[in-house]
Amino acid sequence: MKPVYEEVPVFENDNYLLRFVTTEDANDLVKVYGDKNALPFFNSDNCHGDNFYYSTIERMNEAIQFWLYSYKEKYFVRWAIVEKKSNTAIGTIELFHRTAEDYFNHTGVLRLDLRSDLEKAEVIQNIAGLIVPPAYDLFDTDKIITKVPLYAIERKEGFEKSGFTKSEEFMIGTNDKYAYKDYWEITK
Numbered sequence: 001m002k003p004v005y006e007e008v009p010v011f012e013n014d015n016y017l018l019r020f021v022t023t024e025d026a027n028d029l030v031k032v033y034g035d036k037n038a039l040p041f042f043n044s045d046n047c048h049g050d051n052f053y054y055s056t057i058e059r060m061n062e063a064i065q066f067w068l069y070s071y072k073e074k075y076f077v078r079w080a081i082v083e084k085k086s087n088t089a090i091g092t093i094e095l096f097h098r099t100a101e102d103y104f105n106h107t108g109v110l111r112l113d114l115r116s117d118l119e120k121a122e123v124i125q126n127i128a129g130l131i132v133p134p135a136y137d138l139f140d141t142d143k144i145i146t147k148v149p150l151y152a153i154e155r156k157e158g159f160e161k162s163g164f165t166k167s168e169e170f171m172i173g174t175n176d177k178y179a180y181k182d183y184w185e186i187t188k
Helices: 023-033 057-072 121-138 153-161
Strands: 016-020 077-083 088-098 107-114 143-147 183-187
Touching: 016 121, 023 057, 023 077, 023 088, 023 107, 057 077, 077 121, 088 121, 107 121, 121 143, 121 153, 153 183
Parallel strands: 107 143
Antiparallel strands: 016 077, 077 088, 088 107, 143 183
């Protein structure tokens, strides 16, 4: 497999296709990022105050342009999650290698954003099963973390079934130095 910042790999199973996000995804993704019921599940920790609420196609296009720029700069990779049955982008996954001066140094950070109607344990487990195994090598890490807020019952079940366990450690923001909680981890 080529380095992820040279070529973004595609992953798929019977239900979902994960591929590099494109500007053509904007119409589908505005239904994700403009979904107020999905907003509480988005991980915006250490993201310069952005809460990822994009309710207009213009704002969604700006976000996608920023994601594409961030890939070129090797900050992170964002995959579109395409539901095969409807051929619709139902969310995204962001992954990057985190370098910091805390417990989560040299850890892969996984951010999963889904439409609220798909915030279900089975969907989350199905998607995590596609991206987690190759993420260790793609992002040169032995540990991957994801945020699971206390109220995210379906998310908790989905990641638990995928092998993640709750960490008692806090992630210290590299931008704001804030101590963020509710991280779950899995080790290779």
